[in-house]
Amino acid sequence: MSVFLAALRKDLLLQWRTRAQLVAVFVFGASALLLFSFAVGPNAGVLRQHAAGFLWLGLLLASTLALADSFESEMAQRALEGLLLLPADPRALYYAKAVANVLQLTLLGVALVPVMVVLYDAGTARVGALVVVVALGAAGLSAPGTLYAAMTAQARARNTLLPLLLFPLVVPALLAAVKATSLLILGDPMGQLRAWTLLLVAFDAVYWSLCGLLFERVVED
Amino acid sequence: MGQGKWPFVAVASGLALLAWGSSWGLAFAPREAYMGDVQRIMYVHVPTAWNAMLVLTFAFACAVVSLVRGGWKWDARLEAAVEAGVVLSALVCAQGSIWARPTWGVWWDWDPRLTTTAVLLFAFGGIMALRQFVDDPVKRATWSAVATVIAYVDVPLVYFSVRWWNSLHQMQSTPETVSRAFHWPLRINAFGVLFLLMGLVELRARTAFLRRETELEPPPSRAAAAVGVAS
Numbered sequence: 023m024s025v026f027l028a029a030l031r032k033d034l035l036l037q038w039r040t041r042a043q044l045v046a047v048f049v050f051g052a053s054a055l056l057l058f059s060f061a062v063g064p065n066a067g068v069l070r071q072h073a074a075g076f077l078w079l080g081l082l083l084a085s086t087l088a089l090a091d092s093f094e095s096e097m098a099q100r101a102l103e104g105l106l107l108l109p110a111d112p113r114a115l116y117y118a119k120a121v122a123n124v125l126q127l128t129l130l131g132v133a134l135v136p137v138m139v140v141l142y143d144a145g146t147a148r149v150g151a152l153v154v155v156v157a158l159g160a161a162g163l164s165a166p167g168t169l170y171a172a173m174t175a176q177a178r179a180r181n182t183l184l185p186l187l188l189f190p191l192v193v194p195a196l197l198a199a200v201k202a203t204s205l206l207i208l209g210d211p212m213g214q215l216r217a218w219t220l221l222l223v224a225f226d227a228v229y230w231s232l233c234g235l236l237f238e239r240v241v242e243d
Numbered sequence: 244m245g246q247g248k249w250p251f252v253a254v255a256s257g258l259a260l261l262a263w264g265s266s267w268g269l270a271f272a273p274r275e276a277y278m279g280d281v282q283r284i285m286y287v288h289v290p291t292a293w294n295a296m297l298v299l300t301f302a303f304a305c306a307v308v309s310l311v312r313g314g315w316k317w318d319a320r321l322e323a324a325v326e327a328g329v330v331l332s333a334l335v336c337a338q339g340s341i342w343a344r345p346t347w348g349v350w351w352d353w354d355p356r357l358t359t360t361a362v363l364l365f366a367f368g369g370i371m372a373l374r375q376f377v378d379d380p381v382k383r384a385t386w387s388a389v390a391t392v393i394a395y396v397d398v399p400l401v402y403f404s405v406r407w408w409n410s411l412h413q414m415q416s417t418p419e420t421v422s423r424a425f426h427w428p429l430r431i432n433a434f435g436v437l438f439l440l441m442g443l444v445e446l447r448a449r450t451a452f453l454r455r456e457t458e459l460e461p462p463p464s465r466a467a468a469a470v471g472v473a474s
Contacts, residue, residue: 178376190365194404
């Protein structure tokens with residue numbers, strides 16, 4: 023546990039010191055949201071209908087940049103190898119990195135919500151529920167994303183490889199997050215929000231446990 | 244890896260069974276009442292879909308054994324099974340589209356099985372790309388096994404999420420849901436594809452294993468080369 027906390031502190035400190043990067047990723051996500059509206063045209067009703075999908079696509083595209091960066095500094099000067107030789111439990115290192123990534127992506131998602139509200143006129147009164155959905159979706163992207171980032175950081179063509187592996191995998195999380203967000207914005211007459219949130223929780227539970235188990239094999243030499 | 248001739252026998256008998264089953268299905272089986280001759284694509288579509296699932300399950304088993312016990316044999320089998328799975332998934336999508344156009348009036352539909360197959364195609368295609376981009380054979384073996392486990396676990400999640408999201412596909416065709424007249428060509432083709440698949444996967448695994456051997460063979464050391472020059 024103390025290893026986990028120390029590693030989490032290190033990861034959060036690392037993210038704080040590279041916060042200019044996070045701002046750049048946010049601008050990337052916001053400009054993606056702007057571009058999606060050009061693809062659909064200036065029809066306010068249609069834009070509002072698709073706002074949730076655009077928000078999550080923007081966050082997904084931005085997340086590949088944020089996730090790919092998260093292992094960059096660990097590979098430079100073989101910092102990760104040093105940590106493993108301490109020896110630090112690889113599982114603690116994984117969960118610390120994944121939790122740090124969830125916090126970063128949640129922050130990014132919450133920051134993109136006002137952009138969505140302004141551009142697509144897609145507000146909701148249930149802000150607390152929206153933050154929970156964004157956090158659960160961010161957790162769904164981070165669990166496999168952190169594991170794959172550890173692999174692709176050491177491979178050739180890393181910028182192509184991470185989205186190639188991650189995108190098909192997160193289809194259920196994306197689907198559930200879009201549906202849940204959409205229900206919050208457009209109203210939920212059938213009471214389906216609970217079911218979609220549960221699906222998101224199930225996805226998170228499966229991948230948070232499985233990726234934690236497999237991470238050790240990915241970083242061992 | 245083995246050296247036996249059985250894969251060639253399997254490929255030959257698979258091709259023979261496919262020729263028999265398909266000609267039966269195309270020429271002699273009765274015409275379907277509602278869909279007409281278009282329905283005859285079922286005789287290759289359904290066996291391909293069954294075998295795609297089967298070979299991806301085999302890939303998952305190879306990945307688990309490779310992670311638990313290690314060994315280049317299982318890595319070679321994983322490589323072969325993932326490739327065969329990608330090819331079969333692509334075939335299932337293509338055959339499904341050919342059938343869907345005249346029947347449903349659209350090439351594509353967001354039905355759970357169709358969408359899951361497409362997602363699988365991309366997920367396992369990504370694993371093939373991963374294997375291309377990792378030069379260290381040990382890391383390649385471990386990472387592709389890890390990615391295979393992760394992608395396979397996704398299958399039920401994708402299936403059920405898409406099923407909640409949208410549905411239109413007709414019930415799966417199994418010998419129980421179709422008339423007896425259609426049984427035999429379907430069964431013969433299912434075993435035809437299975438034998439063909441077994442033979443090709445084994446041959447592909449042997450190739451992968453030989454490649455790995457040359458990859459891992461240590462280069463001749465300087466000392467040995469120097470001795471060779473001296474003598």
